[in-house]
Amino acid sequence: MIRRFDPTLLILLVAFPILWVLPSGLKSYGLYVVSLWLVMSIAAMGLNLTLGYAGLTSLAQGAFLGIGAYATAILTTKAGWPLPAAFLASSGLSFAVGVLLGFPALRVRHHYLAFVTLAFTVVVFLIARNEQWLTGGVFGIANIPRPVLFGSDLGAALPFYRLLLCVTLVLALAMWWLLKSPWGRAFLALRENPLRAASLGVDIRAYTLLAFAIGSAYGGAAGSLYAPLVEFIDPAPFALSASFVLLLTVVAGGAGSFFGPFVGAFFSYMLPELLRATGGWYLIIYAAVVLVIVMISPTGLLGLIERWRDHRSQAKAAAARAAAAPTLGTAAGGTDSLGKGATQ
């Protein structure tokens, strides 16, 4: 049996070569902005799994970004590890911390989980700011090296961007596979109706922890790439507001839809950079636009497209019915009411 090719996979595989070639004409600042978009898409992808698919409201993704960034910065500058090893270690660390943080999530859900994760984020920020011996405190950690892989230096903006693109693709494919797997369906069941999921034999505890931990690991992975991208980190980008912005990113893009995080990250991280030309006003414009988006479409930008498509197909169907109606109407008086009943 030939199965229909998954459109998500198709979009990923088509987008990859385009994104590989397209930014090559950009200057280093432009490449930095596109790279930032990729990194934040990874973080948002993780939060999308936690929030959009498993339905757990987390305000800790900014903290995991920080954990990944600091772990990588410390391991590469102080311990001299190569970036790939630091990347794996950072993601693994975030996964482990995610499991630990997930335990309260088993006890409390909804807004209380948001509160617990909020507390966690503030504590991580305070540690980053105050434990100078480890994190450099407010002075941060400088000179985070970019990687040398298989003898070739990926330090310049374009090769590093392409490396990020490859990592993003791999992580997106992993997420795609995860969501299609029975695990992914279990996450969805968990979000829709935990009670019914439990009655169908889904181990709620294990899946809640797993969704949380994998989402966190993506956050850590993003942080681990963020550190060499900016080459200098301090606590500020990982404060509570970072977690808020990541949440806005996922919701504005479309929580629970595969490409939502990419659209959202474009919106939250690339657009403000493009708006920087407006001086100090870019965050105001950004916040106002987010406000308008959630007010128009609480399911995010992709939700808006979905709705528009539904609307159009409905309009098309209505037009088809209208075109068909005269012949039916002349054929028999009763068909009209029947047709109406079927469409309701």
Place this chain on the structure above:
Amino acid sequence: MDQFLQLVVAGLATGAIYALAAIGFTLVWQTSQTINFAQGEFVMLPAILVLVGTHAGLPVWAAFAVASVAFVLLFGFGFKRFLVEPMQRHGVLPLAIATMALSVLVKEAAKNGFSAEAQPFPSLVPDGMLSVLGAAISARDLAIVVVAVVAIVGLQLFITRTRTGRTMQATAQNPTVARILGIPVERMILLTFLINAVLALVASYLVSPVYLAKFSNGESIGLAAFIAAIVGGFNQIRGALAGGFLIGLIDNLTAAYVSSAYRTAVPLVVLVVVILVKPEGLLGRKEERTV
């Protein structure tokens, strides 16, 4: 001992501000089951508006009057009419997200539209120290506690003793039944939002002479008030009150005796413990709501 007494009074003063803001969380929660993440910005903004007025050449009293009216209209009436009402049917999370966006908007607008620097704010209470049991206590701190307690007790009396107050409570507890009983639910909800705005206004005028008026004040006050509301009980005004004073005390005592670097962390630890042990808060009641 003297120092301890001083810290307690200072803690109560801080706590009074937190309580005023925390009550705002509970009021919005009761009427729309959502968290207003812009609550801290609501406390930051009135003081900035007053300063905008004085910089524009208004006399101080006029600046206070104009700022107060403008704020209550914008963030009492406008907030309900143009944000909460249209968003409410979409559920709790989109509305919470919208308030996050609003908080960024208000904060950045204050920063760019007015000033990124902390500004001195005219105090309504004269400076000075009172000597109580050998401890030097600032008159301002004392005044903050008194004004806040009067405001909160007044609110509590209004809600429990007057007809309008009781109708408001009925609306908060069950809007559907309230509507059947002929209570003008919409007007009651609007009243709740206006009260929230007035409390934020009072908090703003009390805190700004001490902390200076700054665009980023909302972050710290909002977070502390938020913790206070949860610790005390999100659905109870007296819970918010107790939580406010408790967090204010913990905040000041931690800074003095434990570590000033981690003063924000200790209330958070209290928060997490309370959530895990008694999620409805110390004085909160369990909500029989199917989610």
